[in-house]
Amino acid sequence: LHYPDPDCVALRQALAKRWHLSPDRFAIGNGSSELIYLLPYALSLRHAVVVGPTFSEYERAVVAAGGRVTHIHATRRAQYQPSVEHILGAVQRGGRTIDALFLCNPNSPTGQVLEAASVLHIARRASAQGIWVIVDETFVEYCEEVTVLPQVARLPRLLVLRSLTKFYALPGLRIGYLAGAQDIIAALRGKQPPWSVNALAQEAACVALHDRRHVRQSLAFMRQERQRLVLALQALPGLTVFPSAANFLLVELPRSSRAGHCVQALRRQGLLIRDCSSVAGLNERTIRVAVRTPAQNRRVVATLQQWLAR
Ligand SMILES: Cc1ncc(COP(=O)(O)O)c(C=O)c1O
Incomplete structure (x- = not known):
């Protein structure tokens, strides 16, 4: 009988190689959903800003962990393209009460995308205020040029979520990952149940990462x-x-x-x-x-x- 590797060592090493970052910058989850639900605990979130209209699970996760959420919505008139100024304004107005910003890029269900430079501008400004910026890149393989994942090495408050569910069509296997600062990754992994990522999912993800x-x-x-x-x-x-x-x-x-x-x-x-x-x-x-x-x-x-x- 073999249990899955609880530390997902092979997959974290494969990700380290793929992204030129150290393996301890990656946490693997039972789908990115598991990571979305662990983040509010790992970061002790009390009040998060969610840039919408978007995926509902960020709010559910924050509320489940006892926090609250403020929404800022991109408008229909702007074809649901989020405004960087609007986001920065909300973050600034929230001042010290806000501890995280959730941004889905490209966004679901609107399909809108922000350039990497805009996301990094938001991340830098938010980081300067001590705010965590969680960028959900679950659909980013369709426009990989906008990813900010490599920047986790430079911005300690930036966290990037990825999933193998969409682009690799593996929803039933349940596999996703989070990239970020080592201490936060360690804190999040400390809250994760053992063996939450099954062996087949770990193996399939390693193979998928090489499938050019x-x-x-x-x-x-x-x-x-x-x-x-x-x-x-x-x-x-x-x-x-x-x-x-x-x-x-x-x-x-x-x-x-x-x-x-x-x-x-x-x-x-x-x-x-x-x-x-x-x-x-x-x-x-x-x-x-x-x-x-x-x-x-x-x-x-x-x-x-x-x-x-x-
Ligand atoms: C924007 C977004 N993020 C995350 C997820 C969660 O994906 P998974 O848990 O399968 O990795 C979904 C799934 O629908 C999604 O649409």
């Missing part, structure tokens, strides 16, 4: 297919498609439509799209559509077209 062919093929496919899907959706009457750097598109249905009705109608046809009307900061007409195979994308477009013409 998957990276090339997947990126080439995504660029082409996403653009094709954008054009096809934009051609449907009344749909607004927001720019996306990830493997999904945020779409707004015509006025008087309801995302919930659309999602139900597509589900009856065997198509699962995401109702985003409950995401704080998005309106009741917003859905998220994944970029899938050309045939599946054509089906989604055709079914949406029928629904719009109902």
Whole structure:
């Protein structure tokens, strides 16, 4: 009988090599979700700012650990592109009460992306105020040029989350990682249950990290297919498609439509799209559509077209 390696040594060494950082700058999690839930404890967070509209688990994790959250939302008028000035203003106004900032880049479910220089500008200013900056890069493989992960070596308050769930299509294995300062990584690992990352996930992650062919093929496919899907959706009457750097598109249905009705109608046809009307900061007409195979994308477009013409 073999237990998994509780310290994930091989994977942490592989990550160290990949990023030219020491292995003790990495914590491995049972999905990045486990790390999101451990961070508020490891950092003793009391009050975090979350840049939205975004993934709901940051708030749930902070609240579960007894903290509270302030949201700052990018606006629809700005196509949900976060404003660096707005973020810095909120951080400054919060003063000493704020101890962390959560930023998802590229963001889910909006697909918006901030340049690395902007993220680093925010991280430097926040760090100077003693604020932790947690950048969730779960979808960043689709636009790797914006990653700030290597900068954890220079900014001790910067923490970067990664996942193998999305780009490597391994949601069921549960594997993700966190990069940051050694003391915080050690504190977080100290709070983690033993063997929380299974042996198959550790092994698969080591293999995935070396799979350059998957990276090339997947990126080439995504660029082409996403653009094709954008054009096809934009051609449907009344749909607004927001720019996306990830493997999904945020779409707004015509006025008087309801995302919930659309999602139900597509589900009856065997198509699962995401109702985003409950995401704080998005309106009741917003859905998220994944970029899938050309045939599946054509089906989604055709079914949406029928629904719009109902
Ligand atoms: C933005 C974002 N971060 C993190 C996660 C968690 O991913 P996992 O726990 O599978 O690594 C998700 C999953 O949906 C996500 O959308």
